[in-house]
Amino acid sequence: MHHKEVTIYDIARKLDLSPSTISRGLKNPTSISKVTIKRITDTAHEMGYSSNAFASNLRKKRSNIIGVIVPRLNSAFMSQTIAGIEKEVSNANYNLIISQSLESMKKEASSAFAMLSNRVDGLLVSLAYDTESIDHFNNFIKRGTPVIFFDRVFENSKYPAVHINNYKAGYDVTAHLITQGCKRIVHLTGNQLQNVYKDRLKGYKQALMDYNIMFDERLVIVNGLAAADGIEAAGQILRMPQLPDGVFAANDQCAVSCMQVLKKNRIRIPDDIAFAGFNNDPLTCIIEPNLTTINYKGYEMGQVSAKLLMNQIYAKNIQIADDIVLEYELIIRESSVRKR
Amino acid sequence: MHHKEVTIYDIARKLDLSPSTISRGLKNPTSISKVTIKRITDTAHEMGYSSNAFASNLRKKRSNIIGVIVPRLNSAFMSQTIAGIEKEVSNANYNLIISQSLESMKKEASSAFAMLSNRVDGLLVSLAYDTESIDHFNNFIKRGTPVIFFDRVFENSKYPAVHINNYKAGYDVTAHLITQGCKRIVHLTGNQLQNVYKDRLKGYKQALMDYNIMFDERLVIVNGLAAADGIEAAGQILRMPQLPDGVFAANDQCAVSCMQVLKKNRIRIPDDIAFAGFNNDPLTCIIEPNLTTINYKGYEMGQVSAKLLMNQIYAKNIQIADDIVLEYELIIRESSVRKR
DNA sequence: CTGTTAGCGCTTTCAG
DNA sequence: CTGAAAGCGCTAACAG
Numbered sequence: 001m002h003h004k005e006v007t008i009y010d011i012a013r014k015l016d017l018s019p020s021t022i023s024r025g026l027k028n029p030t031s032i033s034k035v036t037i038k039r040i041t042d043t044a045h046e047m048g049y050s051s052n053a054f055a056s057n058l059r060k061k062r063s064n065i066i067g068v069i070v071p072r073l074n075s076a077f078m079s080q081t082i083a084g085i086e087k088e089v090s091n092a093n094y095n096l097i098i099s100q101s102l103e104s105m106k107k108e109a110s111s112a113f114a115m116l117s118n119r120v121d122g123l124l125v126s127l128a129y130d131t132e133s134i135d136h137f138n139n140f141i142k143r144g145t146p147v148i149f150f151d152r153v154f155e156n157s158k159y160p161a162v163h164i165n166n167y168k169a170g171y172d173v174t175a176h177l178i179t180q181g182c183k184r185i186v187h188l189t190g191n192q193l194q195n196v197y198k199d200r201l202k203g204y205k206q207a208l209m210d211y212n213i214m215f216d217e218r219l220v221i222v223n224g225l226a227a228a229d230g231i232e233a234a235g236q237i238l239r240m241p242q243l244p245d246g247v248f249a250a251n252d253q254c255a256v257s258c259m260q261v262l263k264k265n266r267i268r269i270p271d272d273i274a275f276a277g278f279n280n281d282p283l284t285c286i287i288e289p290n291l292t293t294i295n296y297k298g299y300e301m302g303q304v305s306a307k308l309l310m311n312q313i314y315a316k317n318i319q320i321a322d323d324i325v326l327e328y329e330l331i332i333r334e335s336s337v338r339k340r
Numbered sequence: 341m342h343h344k345e346v347t348i349y350d351i352a353r354k355l356d357l358s359p360s361t362i363s364r365g366l367k368n369p370t371s372i373s374k375v376t377i378k379r380i381t382d383t384a385h386e387m388g389y390s391s392n393a394f395a396s397n398l399r400k401k402r403s404n405i406i407g408v409i410v411p412r413l414n415s416a417f418m419s420q421t422i423a424g425i426e427k428e429v430s431n432a433n434y435n436l437i438i439s440q441s442l443e444s445m446k447k448e449a450s451s452a453f454a455m456l457s458n459r460v461d462g463l464l465v466s467l468a469y470d471t472e473s474i475d476h477f478n479n480f481i482k483r484g485t486p487v488i489f490f491d492r493v494f495e496n497s498k499y500p501a502v503h504i505n506n507y508k509a510g511y512d513v514t515a516h517l518i519t520q521g522c523k524r525i526v527h528l529t530g531n532q533l534q535n536v537y538k539d540r541l542k543g544y545k546q547a548l549m550d551y552n553i554m555f556d557e558r559l560v561i562v563n564g565l566a567a568a569d570g571i572e573a574a575g576q577i578l579r580m581p582q583l584p585d586g587v588f589a590a591n592d593q594c595a596v597s598c599m600q601v602l603k604k605n606r607i608r609i610p611d612d613i614a615f616a617g618f619n620n621d622p623l624t625c626i627i628e629p630n631l632t633t634i635n636y637k638g639y640e641m642g643q644v645s646a647k648l649l650m651n652q653i654y655a656k657n658i659q660i661a662d663d664i665v666l667e668y669e670l671i672i673r674e675s676s677v678r679k680r
Numbered sequence: 681c682t683g684t685t686a687g688c689g690c691t692t693t694c695a696g
Numbered sequence: 697c698t699g700a701a702a703g704c705g706c707t708a709a710c711a712g
Contacts, residue, residue, distance in 0.1 A: 005688090007690085008690070009689080017698080020691075023692090024698085032698085048482060050456045051690085052457070054398040054459065054688085055688070055689035055704090056689080058392070058689085058690075058705065058706090059690050059704050060690085060691070061704070073419055078419070079416075079418070082414070082419075083412065083414035095454055095458060096438055096439065098437075099435070100423065102427075116390045117391050227622075253622075283622065283623065283626050286596060286600070287626050299414070345704090345705080347705055348705075358683045359705090360684080364682085367707090372681065376682090392704085392705050394704085395688090395707090396707075397688095398689065398705085398707095399705080
């Protein structure tokens with residue numbers, strides 16, 4: 001039961017016009033008489049015509065498709081970002097091909113390969129957990145297809161990137177905890193291959209230094225930052241010979257699950273241990289006490305990245321664009337505010 | 341700087357073979373000598389060849405692309421679903437085009453149009469808030485492209501659907517609240533155009549009836565089910581001449597924000613008012629007391645829908661497939677458990 | 681196991 | 697304002 005395609009030739013025959021006229025009438029309504037246009041669109045509609053994007057793309061050598069590769073689709077932050085991207089992209093009449101690397105560089109590379117075959121007009125990437133080389137994007141550059149990183153970016157790459165100043169944010173959070181009286185601050189963080197976690201740690205260290213607090217390596221806990229890791233970290237904290245008086249977690253999920261365990265163990269927050277997270281996940285306003293965090297504007301990051309990409313596509317040649325550094329916001333809530 | 345495409349012709353010339361041999365060597369390594377295959381793939385690689393999906397698709401009349409249209413990308417449930425879909429689809433070597441209707445039927449239709457032009461091999465749809473007709477999918481049927489609804493489905497349509505039994509789930513939740521001693525149960529629900537909310541309400545009503553509780557229209561609050569709506573609903577509840585002793589919200593987000601306001605107003609949960617939500621959002625385990633809810637397996641729903649779709653694609657003709665009804669699970673937590 | 685050939689449906693010069 | 701003709705890159709008969 002192969003459906004017979006209705007093509008512009010069919011319309012042309014019916015209207016006794018040439019295919020080129022039909023093509024113009026459908027896509028480029030200048031330099032065609034109003035009357036003809038009307039006849040064409042009407043007939044197209046009534047014949048059930050649907051333009052074939054492959055044929056058009058093949059001929060035009062562009063796809064109107066933007067590719068997106070992210071580590072995971074099912075995180076609060078990423079779904080915000082994707083929503084922002086989709087909004088911008090669809091406004092500009094582009095389509096979106098999305099795939100997730102599941103935190104594996106290998107799958108990231110194979111997704112990139114698929115995107116290349118689909119001749120995306122541009123690519124938006126947030127890197128996988130274990131990505132240590134970005135050679136799998138070289139082919140895009142070779143063909144002149146812009147690639148932009150966002151959030152999880154690659155350091156010193158020639159690709160433009162959209163991100164926040166994680167160093168400064170890490171600094172701000174730590175300094176805030178210190179001014180609340182914390183002296184022994186645990187830092188829960190993730191894979192140090194990734195700029196986002198590495199920079200936050202740097203900021204943490206610098207703040208300690210500026211406030212004359214000795215950096216203690218044993219207070220840095222590196223894990224996967226998932227809910228389960230937060231629970232595990234709570235155990236580690238409880239077993240410490242001397243309890244810390246503050247925790248700065250590199251994401252909210254982990255902070256929240258850690259807090260829950262500590263609370264069950266009669267640790268008072270913020271009095272015994274003050275807490276701060278990162279991302280402004282909806283969870284932060286549910287947990288009691290509400291969690292101090294960094295408002296990381298995912299939706300906006302998506303929009304900004306998409307806009308930048310489309311500018312590059314429009315410019316037709318890859319700009320050595322500067323990185324875009326987005327604003328963030330330290331949101332101070334009860335989990336870190338101590339009465340003096 | 342137009343990059344010159346490397347085509348199979350270029351490879352053919354270099355290797356003194358025919359284009360068809362190259363094509364076969366690259367895609368269909370049967371009936372080609374091992375040696376030739378190796379030469380072909382090596383040369384392709386070294387010349388920086390990337391197969392052109394448009395050309396291939398145009399010729400083959402299939403795209404290896406699955407389209408997905410959902411109301412919003414940025415919800416915990418949807419991001420789970422999408423992740424499940426992506427997983428299955430990419431396992432089967434399909435690509436994913438995604439767009440969001442932003443709860444508007446108009447945008448849903450225009451997305452469908454774009455998907456049609458891109459000749460997706462199949463379409464997965466969760467309907468927008470105000471979708472009251474699904475004629476915009478007719479063209480897919482006409483061309484023999486399978487369309488499957490999930491979660492927010494259209495009643496009595498000829499399209500197969502993947503969903504849970506919302507009626508029964510609504511019934512179970514309500515019955516549970518009743519057995520905990522609730523007699524005046526508020527139901528927070530959404531647009532009654534949508535099967536998911538309509539059916540949950542039906543289940544609620546039936547449970548009341550079965551337990552000889554009079555249905556009271558004033559206890560049904562219809563709103564957008566967002567966090568803000570939960571806050572608003574809490575206000576309405578507090579202003580009721582007689583306080584209810586139970587709340588069944590059709591989603592967790594709304595339940596949680598409603599609970600928060602009530603708690604601030606010194607309502608004890610579950611003793612004054614018992615609570616139940618819907619979806620098993622991560623929030624449910626953070627709010628205190630933890631929220632009783634229906635575990636709605638988004639990831640699994642995505643996987644199942646994708647598999648069903650790919651089966652239909654594979655079968656090459658649209659099956660009058662039966663709907664798939666997924667299991668759900670009533671998760672009873674403290675918010676609804678009263679000590680006797 | 682390999683080659684020849686035709687054509688998928690569209691756009692875009694170029695020429696009226 | 698409209699038409700003729702060529703070709704984007706690939707695959708699938710068909711023929712050896």
